Amino acid sequence: MATTTTSDGKLLGLWASPYTTRVQLALKLKSIEYELIQENLQNKSELLLQTNPVHKKVPVFIHGDKPICESLIIIQYIDDTWTNGPSILPSDPYDRAMARFWAAYIDDKWFPLLKELGGAQGDEARASIVEKIFEGLVLLEEAFVKCSKGKALFGGDNVGYLDIALGCFLGWIKATEIMTGIKWLDETKTPGLVGWAERISSDSSIKDVLPEAQKLVELYTMSAGLEKGASN
Amino acid sequence: MASEDVKILGGWPSPYVMRPRIALNIKSVNYEFLQEQFGSKSDLLLKSNPVYKKIPVMIHGEKPICESLIIVQYIDEVWDSGHSILPSDPYDRAVAKFWATYIDDKWFPGLRAISRAEGEDAKKEAAEEVIAGLVLLEDAFIKCSKGKSFFGGEKIGYLDIALGCFLASLTVTEKMGNIKLLDENKTPNLFKWAEKFSSDAAVKDVMPETGKLMDFAKVLIAKSKAS
Numbered sequence: 001m002a003t004t005t006t007s008d009g010k011l012l013g014l015w016a017s018p019y020t021t022r023v024q025l026a027l028k029l030k031s032i033e034y035e036l037i038q039e040n041l042q043n044k045s046e047l048l049l050q051t052n053p054v055h056k057k058v059p060v061f062i063h064g065d066k067p068i069c070e071s072l073i074i075i076q077y078i079d080d081t082w083t084n085g086p087s088i089l090p091s092d093p094y095d096r097a098m099a100r101f102w103a104a105y106i107d108d109k110w111f112p113l114l115k116e117l118g119g120a121q122g123d124e125a126r127a128s129i130v131e132k133i134f135e136g137l138v139l140l141e142e143a144f145v146k147c148s149k150g151k152a153l154f155g156g157d158n159v160g161y162l163d164i165a166l167g168c169f170l171g172w173i174k175a176t177e178i179m180t181g182i183k184w185l186d187e188t189k190t191p192g193l194v195g196w197a198e199r200i201s202s203d204s205s206i207k208d209v210l211p212e213a214q215k216l217v218e219l220y221t222m223s224a225g226l227e228k229g230a231s232n
Numbered sequence: 233m234a235s236e237d238v239k240i241l242g243g244w245p246s247p248y249v250m251r252p253r254i255a256l257n258i259k260s261v262n263y264e265f266l267q268e269q270f271g272s273k274s275d276l277l278l279k280s281n282p283v284y285k286k287i288p289v290m291i292h293g294e295k296p297i298c299e300s301l302i303i304v305q306y307i308d309e310v311w312d313s314g315h316s317i318l319p320s321d322p323y324d325r326a327v328a329k330f331w332a333t334y335i336d337d338k339w340f341p342g343l344r345a346i347s348r349a350e351g352e353d354a355k356k357e358a359a360e361e362v363i364a365g366l367v368l369l370e371d372a373f374i375k376c377s378k379g380k381s382f383f384g385g386e387k388i389g390y391l392d393i394a395l396g397c398f399l400a401s402l403t404v405t406e407k408m409g410n411i412k413l414l415d416e417n418k419t420p421n422l423f424k425w426a427e428k429f430s431s432d433a434a435v436k437d438v439m440p441e442t443g444k445l446m447d448f449a450k451v452l453i454a455k456s457k458a459s
Contacts, residue, residue: 054334054368063323066323068323068326068330069330070329070330070333073326073329073330073333074326076325076326076329077322077323077325077326080322080325081322093306093309093310094292094295094297094306096305096306096309097297097302097303097305097306100299100302100305101297101298101299101302104299104302105283139283
């Protein structure tokens with residue numbers, strides 16, 4: 001196991017970014033020491049521009065002198081490199097394919113809906129997005145039932161790839177619940193996910209890494225206010 | 233050895249469908265190629281990919297696997313015949329995955345944008361973006377190939393498949409738009425690689441012939457204009 005008292009790597013990220021949270025969750029699972037460098041997206045550091053010249057985005061994980069970009073790719077790299085700790089991806093190839101499929105679905109289809117909701121104009125547009133978000137959650141509930149195979153987490157007994165891929169959004173899911181008054185994780189609609197969310201939020205390796213919903217609400221309100229102020 | 237009850241649901245023109253077919257060829261795994269009818273979706277497709285209803289889908293025994301790059305990784309993990317498709321080094325794997333994602337999220341949409349661009353200026357701008365992307369990929373090729381013929385080194389690998397599947401579409405776009413995208417002067421390594429990739433044993437029978445693909449593209453364009 002890569003044991004070192006100095007940090008094993010640097011993580012360029014943002015406390016509010018669920019993609020940064022994702023990588024932090026994986027690092028915590030593997031007990032990897034790292035230095036977290038908070039970026040300012042309005043003023044990106046030289047290091048960020050140098051290590052992610054293509055997208056100029058966080059998170060970037062720098063292991064030694066090697067930069068790795070894209071949160072899910074970073075997690076797979078961490079899993080491939082630190083093999084002594086608990087495995088993040090399932091061992092069975094089909095289970096791995098399922099985990100990768102649903103993680104991609106979350107990133108490509110589901111989470112963008114939450115972001116879209118923020119910019120929606122008019123009741124009809126909002127209602128349509130809300131409906132899609134709930135439909136997505138029903139799909140994720142089905143995925144949970146299949147992947148967990150009766151256990152507590154997507155990864156079974158232990159936190160795994162899909163627990164991290166979805167769990168990183170719990171702060172924002174709660175924050176959006178607070179801001180819209182809509183209960184996304186509803187026991188009557190998606191009981192599996194509700195139980196899972198409670199377990200994840202109280203898991204010792206997870207809870208200190210997830211950003212607090214209230215802080216995210218404050219951040220969102222402040223940046224929305226700034227945008228309004230700028231356009232006046 | 234894993235049971236070889238493998239089906240691929242797809243269509244001959246689709247670059248995404250080419251990907252798992254190349255991977256299965258590398259592993260010498262026989263499969264049944266079930267071609268979807270263009271314009272309609274079979275019950276089997278709707279059942280095995282209810283979320284996206286898209287090709288390709290691989291059905292291994294009873295299990296459907298969707299999303300072309302996820303299918304390629306699955307194939308690599310199940311069969312160890314032939315050669316490894318993903319690099320063995322974790323960092324090389326991360327780099328290969330990074331560029332494959334870039335190709336799908338940024339580069340190929342840029343290529344499609346050329347044929348949709350209206351007016352000479354828009355077409356030129358779209359083409360320049362694609363060429364700029366190819367310059368990035370040229371750089372990636374130099375780093376990944378480490379002096380060998382393919383992104384994967386001596387043999388074709390993940391990134392070769394991820395990019396190579398678009399070569400026929402690239403050629404059709406060049407011919408129909410009367411533009412040069414893959415330029416021997418700007419991206420000499422990629423230029424050479426394109427030919428090697430296209431003639432590789434695992435690729436040549438599944439890469440659509442340019443003329444045939446161009447006819448298909450013209451039918452698609454005519455249909456979209458009519459609707």
